[in-house]
Amino acid sequence: MDSPTPPDVAAVTAVREIALAAGAAAALRLSLIHMNTDPDTLRRLLWLLTCHGVFEDAGDDRYRHTPSSRLLREDAPRSLRYMVLWATEPWTWAVWPRLDEAVRNGKGVFTDTFGKEFFTYLHEDAPESAGVFDRAMTQSSALSARAIAAVLDLSGARRVADIAGGQGLLLATLLDHNPHLDGVLFDLPDGGSLAGRCRLAPGDCRVSVDVDADVFILKNILEWDDESTVTALRNVAGSARPGDRVVVIENLVDGSPEMRFTTAMDLLLLLNVDGKKHTRAGLTALVERAGLRVERVAPVGPYLHLIDSRVAG
């Protein structure tokens, strides 16, 4: 299929910037806005946002922050700014209209829409979007890294490898909590970066993993088709020794207190990488299919689970 008509990036950016930039001030007076917008129409947009709890109408064309709008600020302690930007990046506006087709066929639409796989496209054609993506993943990991470090006993481990570890925030947190450990950050060559007590290992875990470690973590990466998931896990197991630990950390579509994020991401993953979020039984079965022995499945915070497994043998 030909590339779709690209969404009007300027318009999309303007809408997002209004929502985000408006959050930069504690109160906003429409008449003072120097953004290139029509005040009456901007007021209509703000009405919509206030209905959803993003800003509060304070009367006289003034708007106050709400807990939701504060999350759009970069300096908010639990900021979701980059997650919001990522979920509304220009490429998403090209794939969501094909949801009906994806639901009918059970197949993603990204490769057909853009002519290449999602991560290849991000790194080759949309470097700004790749930057937003990396920051979004780091922002999301910042919400859970300490909780993961608290439940993951690494006292007996020597070296931990984070496979597809992005910018390395989780790995850095685990190293902070475990001063005896060192780490390996494995990601695509154009992927993450981490300075400090850690070795970088560029690679594609669907092709091979050659990392010396005794604990392997895979957080929010086994979200593509099942064959890729099993292949990546087998590659990890092939790089490990019998008895080494493989820890999968994921949002499951069943059994978590907070499901709204996971179920929305489940459909976006269908569209962009022909992937999915898993059920507990489904993901456990894939881990076992890869030859790993599952020892426990435990919740971590309101929306993540950890599957602790060992390389058999």
Ligand SMILES: C[S@@+](CC[C@H](N)C(=O)[O-])C[C@H]1O[C@@H](n2cnc3c(N)ncnc32)[C@H](O)[C@@H]1O
């Ligand atoms: C959804 S993010 C997860 C990042 C990190 N684990 C986290 O939870 O924040 C996916 C990461 O996987 C990396 N990645 C995607 N495909 C990969 C592959 N085949 N091999 C290695 N890394 C990959 C991307 O570069 C990106 O950093």
